[in-house]
Amino acid sequence: MSELKVYNSYSRQKEVFEPITAGHVGMYVCGPTVSGESHLGHARPYITFDVIFRYLQHLGYKVRYVRNITDAGHFEEEGRDAIDKISSKAVLEKLEPMELVTKYTNLFHWAMDQFNTLKPSIEPTATGHIVEQIEMIKAIIDAGYGYEVNGSVYFDVKKYAASHDYGKLSGRVLDDLLATTRELEGQEEKRETADFALWKNAAPEHIMRWQSPWGVGYPGWHIECSAMATKYLGAKFDIHGGGMDLLFPHHESEIAQSTICNHTAPVRYWMHNNMITIDGRKMGKSYNNVIKLTELFSGTHPLLAKAYHPMVIRFFILQTHYRSTLDFSNEALQGAEKGLKRLWDTYEKLQKLEYIDQDNVVDKELETRITKQLAEFDEFMNDDFGTARVLANMFEIVPVINSMNDKIIPIASISNDVFVLLKEKMKTFVEDIFGLKGITEADNEKLQGVMDLLIEIRKDAKSKKDFVTSDKIRNELTKLGITLKDEKGGGMSWNIE
RNA sequence: GGUCCUUUGGCCGAGUGGCUAGGCAGAGCUCUGCAAAAGCUCGUACAGCAGUUCGAAUCUGCUAGGGACCUCCA
Numbered sequence: 001m002s003e004l005k006v007y008n009s010y011s012r013q014k015e016v017f018e019p020i021t022a023g024h025v026g027m028y029v030c031g032p033t034v035s036g037e038s039h040l041g042h043a044r045p046y047i048t049f050d051v052i053f054r055y056l057q058h059l060g061y062k063v064r065y066v067r068n069i070t071d072a073g074h075f076e077e078e079g080r081d082a083i084d085k086i087s088s089k090a091v092l093e094k095l096e097p098m099e100l101v102t103k104y105t106n107l108f109h110w111a112m113d114q115f116n117t118l119k120p121s122i123e124p125t126a127t128g129h130i131v132e133q134i135e136m137i138k139a140i141i142d143a144g145y146g147y148e149v150n151g152s153v154y155f156d157v158k159k160y161a162a163s164h165d166y167g168k169l170s171g172r173v174l175d176d177l178l179a180t181t182r183e184l185e186g187q188e189e190k191r192e193t194a195d196f197a198l199w200k201n202a203a204p205e206h207i208m209r210w211q212s213p214w215g216v217g218y219p220g221w222h223i224e225c226s227a228m229a230t231k232y233l234g235a236k237f238d239i240h241g242g243g244m245d246l247l248f249p250h251h252e253s254e255i256a257q258s259t260i261c262n263h264t265a266p267v268r269y270w271m272h273n274n275m276i277t278i279d280g281r282k283m284g285k286s287y288n289n290v291i292k293l294t295e296l297f298s299g300t301h302p303l304l305a306k307a308y309h310p311m312v313i314r315f316f317i318l319q320t321h322y323r324s325t326l327d328f329s330n331e332a333l334q335g336a337e338k339g340l341k342r343l344w345d346t347y348e349k350l351q352k353l354e355y356i357d358q359d360n361v362v363d364k365e366l367e368t369r370i371t372k373q374l375a376e377f378d379e380f381m382n383d384d385f386g387t388a389r390v391l392a393n394m395f396e397i398v399p400v401i402n403s404m405n406d407k408i409i410p411i412a413s414i415s416n417d418v419f420v421l422l423k424e425k426m427k428t429f430v431e432d433i434f435g436l437k438g439i440t441e442a443d444n445e446k447l448q449g450v451m452d453l454l455i456e457i458r459k460d461a462k463s464k465k466d467f468v469t470s471d472k473i474r475n476e477l478t479k480l481g482i483t484l485k486d487e488k489g490g491g492m493s494w495n496i497e
Numbered sequence: 498g499g500u501c502c503u504u505u506g507g508c509c510g511a512g513u514g515g516c517u518a519g520g521c522a523g524a525g526c527u528c529u530g531c532a533a534a535a536g537c538u539c540g541u542a543c544a545g546c547a548g549u550u551c552g553a554a555u556c557u558g559c560u561a562g563g564g565a566c567c568u569c570c571a
Contacts, residue, residue: 029571030571032571033569039571041571043571044571046571048571073569170567171566172500172566173499176567221569242571243571244565245565245570245571246570246571247565247566248566248567249567249568250569272571273571274565274571275571280563281563282564282565282570284570285569286568286569286570316509319509319510319511319519319520320509320510321510321511321512324511325503325564325565326509327510329508331508331509332508332509332510333509335508335509335521335522336521338520338522339519339520340520342520343520345534346535386511388510388512389511389519391511391520392510392511392512392518392519392520393518393519394519395519396518396519399535399536399537402534402535403535403536405535406528406535406536408535408536467530470530470531471531471532474532478532478533483533483534485532485534486531486532486533493534
């Protein structure tokens with residue numbers, strides 16, 4: 001079998017994946033900022049890296065997957081009056097940042113469960129690691145790369161760049177950054193515009209604040225990831241992931257901080273997922289075009305023609321390579337919904353199918369084709385996680401499975417060995433690696449019993465050519481949103497819309 | 498303005514120097530009491546121009562459109 005290759009944003013090419021410690025993988029993914037609700041765009045990295053996490057485990061690696069919660073910063077709840085921050089109100093009336101952060105952390109976890117993502121091995125919070133961040137800043141100052149101004153600490157990018165490869169990850173040229181004329185907050189304190197904050201002095205109205213050697217303040221925007229990644233994965237670890245929009249300045253800054261602090265480049269493979277776009281434009285708060293996950297699941301957004309099941313979103317995302325942009329539209333999502341349904345129905349049929357031996361019916365050509373397509377599941381995943389190509393292969397196999405199920409072709413068209421392999425591989429990839437589930441949950445035993453009864457009555461009616469009764473059962477169920485299908489051979493199946 | 502990326506059939510999207518991805522939608526047919534599923538068949542696309550090549554949608558250049566980052570951002 002081929003070896004795993006991943007596209008490294010740092011080198012801008014695919015590289016063979018070799019873990020630093022044999023058999024183990026350390027992976028850090030930038031998590032959500034929990035000052036507001038997650039939207040569709042946020043779903044992409046977490047689903048992408050969930051599949052990567054699952055696939056690495058499938059390959060036999062012991063993976064430590066760290067995904068942080070950014071719960072420190074300059075927070076305000078959307079729509080909430082800024083005056084809330086001022087301490088003239090009673091404690092219970094005031095905006096309590098930890099309450100805000102807890103609310104959106106819970107909502108985030110709920111959404112991730114809906115997507116069937118596995119929980120990270122460690123999910124550290126920024127507020128829980130203030131001490132580590134302060135220590136790291138101290139080390140950077142001691143090393144001569146940080147300087148304090150008015151209770152804030154900045155990283156000296158120019159000095160760093162003199163002896164290090166600053167800007168390589170994001171393709172930035174320092175001179176261009178130094179030449180910028182943009183007016184940005186706190187700019188006057190910095191020695192150079194390209195410098196970034198490690199620690200910020202907190203204004204009186206700033207609601208999240210901690211004591212530090214430089215006075216009361218809060219950590220800079222990039223230090224949390226460096227501190228927590230170092231703590232849980234070590235000075236140098238295998239994979240660091242996140243959205244492409246984090247390339248600069250976030251990840252570039254992380255490299256600089258960690259390199260000074262730990263005397264080594266922190267990450268072996270940088271991986272970045274591309275954006276989800278809507279009308280060709282990145283979905284983001286500043287563009288005012290976000291669709292929140294709760295809106296997506298419930299269909300309550302002017303742009304949505306209907307509600308979309310979380311699994312549809314997951315499937316939608318997997319149908320594209322993670323480094324390509326993915327354009328949102330109702331048409332595309334409905335296409336994904338239909339596709340997932342067909343794949344899942346067929347998958348369930350396959351798992352129920354039993355091999356039936358039969359002489360002289362093996363179709364060598366078909367068997368070779370199936371074997372090849374199954375082997376390609378691994379090939380495609382090993383080639384920088386080509387989930388879209390694996391799905392395409394699955395859809396090539398779908399008609400074969402359906403034909404077997406409908407007895408259009410004998411199951412013995414392929415040998416028992418290949419049949420068993422087919423079942424196993426489909427299960428591994430569909431459920432274990434892609435993390436897909438059925439859209440309809442019909443696991444209710446009592447309902448199952450009722451349906452069995454109705455099906456029996458309908459079969460009776462049909463055998464007596466009493467189509468009035470049989471149609472009534474089916475039509476009334478349809479009105480309730482339950483589809484009853486006659487199958488070849490007299491069986492009946494059903495599912496809930 | 499700088500850096501980088503991208504442009505594939507009605508829609509979404511793989512892929513890549515020769516071997517027509519796939520999904521959705523659409524058309525026809527088969528099966529079926531009807532329906533729904535399912536199966537079969539069909540569309541022959543790679544922004545434009547020029548070049549490299551025996552051969553390019555795939556490489557190079559130019560032109561045009563779109564986008565990301567340069568500021569918090571998945």
